[in-house]
Amino acid sequence: xxxxxxxxxxxxxxxxxxxxxxxxxxxxxxxxxxxxxxxxxxxxxxxxxxxxxxxxxxxxxxxxxxxxxxxxxxxxxxxxxxxxxxxxxxxxxxxxxxxxxxxxxxxxxxxxxxxxxxxxxxxxxxxxxxxxxxxxxxxxxxxxxxxxxxxxxxxxxxxxxxxxxxxxxxxxxxxxxxxxxxxxxxxxxxxxxxxxxxxxxxxxxxxxxxxxxxxxxxxxxxxxxxxxxxxxxxxxxxxxxxxxxxxxxxxxxxxxxxxxxxx
Numbered sequence: 001x002x003x004x005x006x007x008x009x010x011x012x013x014x015x016x017x018x019x020x021x022x023x024x025x026x027x028x029x030x031x032x033x034x035x036x037x038x039x040x041x042x043x044x045x046x047x048x049x050x051x052x053x054x055x056x057x058x059x060x061x062x063x064x065x066x067x068x069x070x071x072x073x074x075x076x077x078x079x080x081x082x083x084x085x086x087x088x089x090x091x092x093x094x095x096x097x098x099x100x101x102x103x104x105x106x107x108x109x110x111x112x113x114x115x116x117x118x119x120x121x122x123x124x125x126x127x128x129x130x131x132x133x134x135x136x137x138x139x140x141x142x143x144x145x146x147x148x149x150x151x152x153x154x155x156x157x158x159x160x161x162x163x164x165x166x167x168x169x170x171x172x173x174x175x176x177x178x179x180x181x182x183x184x185x186x187x188x189x190x191x192x193x194x195x196x197x198x199x200x201x202x203x204x205x206x207x208x209x210x211x212x213x214x215x216x217x218x219x220x221x222x223x224x225x226x227x228x229x230x231x232x233x234x235x236x237x238x239x240x241x242x243x244x245x246x247x248x249x250x251x252x253x254x255x256x257x258x259x260x261x262x263x
Contacts, residue, residue, distance in 0.1 A: 002229075002236045004063070005030035008089040009235075010081070012036045012072060012134055013099030016049035018153060018197055018224050022096050023054055025228015027063030029236075034085055036070040036099065072099045072130040082137035092141040094235050097131035097174075098153040112165040123170040131174060135181060135192075143188040149235050150185075150192040152178040153227070154247070158196070175247045182245030191244035193234070197227050198251055223263040226250055233257040 009026050013019045015037030023035045039050040046052035051067035058065035068084070070077045085092055103119040131152055142148025156162060158171035174194060181192035199221050209215065230253040234240060237257075253259065 002029045002232050004093075004232055004236065007031045007093040007235070008085065008091050009033045009094035009096065010035070010085060010092060010134070010138065011096040011098060012070075012130065014054055015039050015051050016054075018227050019096075019098040020054045020057070021224025021226070022098065022153075022228040022231060023058045023065055024061055025225045025230075026094070026232055027058040027065050028061035028225075028228075029232045030063050031094070031232070032064040032066065032089065033058065034066045034068055034081065034089075036068050036072070036081065038069060038071060040069060072126055072133070075133055078130075078133050079137050082134075082141065086141050091145055092138055093148055094231065095134060095138040095142075095148070095150045096153065096231060097134055097151065099126060099130045099134075100153075101126035108163040108167075110164070115164060115166070119164065120166045123164075123166045124173065127170045128173045128177070131177060135177075139185065139190065142190045143185070146189040148190045149240060150178070150181055150190070151231055151234070152181075152192070152194045154178075154194045154196045156196055156249075158194070158247070178247070179245045186241075186244065189241075191240050193243055193245065194247045195227070195230065195234075195253070196247070196249045198222050198249065222250060223261050226254065226259065226261045226263075229259050229262075230254060230257075233259060 009031050011019055011022050014023045014035035023033050026033050037051045041047040041050035041052045055065045055067045068081055070081055101122040103122040135150055152174045154171050154174040157168050158175040178192050178194035227250050230250045
């Protein structure tokens with residue numbers, strides 16, 4: 001059985017969606033997880049899609065979830081997060097780059113010339129640049145220890161058309177970044193890879209289904225926590241270096257490690 005007791009992770013963009021599921025999936029195996037978001041709640045029980053909501057659901061599964069309010073557009077706040085992890089935990093075993101900003105309104109079903117140019121900044125700025133920035137601050141901690149795993153959350157949009165041109169460019173960049181990270185980190189014992197969930201039952205996707213803009217079936221709808229279980233299995237694999245630089249799907253990881261979707 002996977003055991004991440006004593007391991008430390010950082011998951012970015014985890015107040016909802018796949019990020020929340022990844023925190024839950026890592027915590028159920030005993031991991032200490034620092035996770036970021038911007039939305040807070042003082043209510044009891046906490047409001048949905050907030051840091052406190054993720055903390056509550058993850059705590060019920062085990063591990064130690066630690067919420068940290070971070071704006072990933074602010075490099076100083078990101079740097080402060082990893083300085084805190086280095087001081088408090090003294091190690092960093094897993095970085096999951098997941099932070100992403102969904103354009104409002106969502107950029108889909110139109111030509112790129114019909115979208116405001118700001119959708120590029122939403123999808124390639126926060127998403128792509130945010131992954132790079134977090135990795136810049138995480139890598140030295142991992143290199144010092146001679147071990148670690150960086151996981152870039154991507155999607156099939158990096159390999160085929162999904163939603164919009166700007167979305168595809170962002171996801172293709174995420175995939176390429178992981179491959180190049182792996183190349184540069186290999187001499188230091190640190191691995192990096194890109195991981196693509198399938199259709200996942202996030203709040204955004206379920207809302208799209210409710211509006212009749214998307215369909216889900218039992219065969220292609222993954223729970224958000226399955227991505228967390230996939231990352232837990234990868235991080236516990238003593239031969240993870242063999243997979244470094246790869247672009248994997250959660251379905252492939254599920255099959256390789258015999259994982260069960262909580263749903």
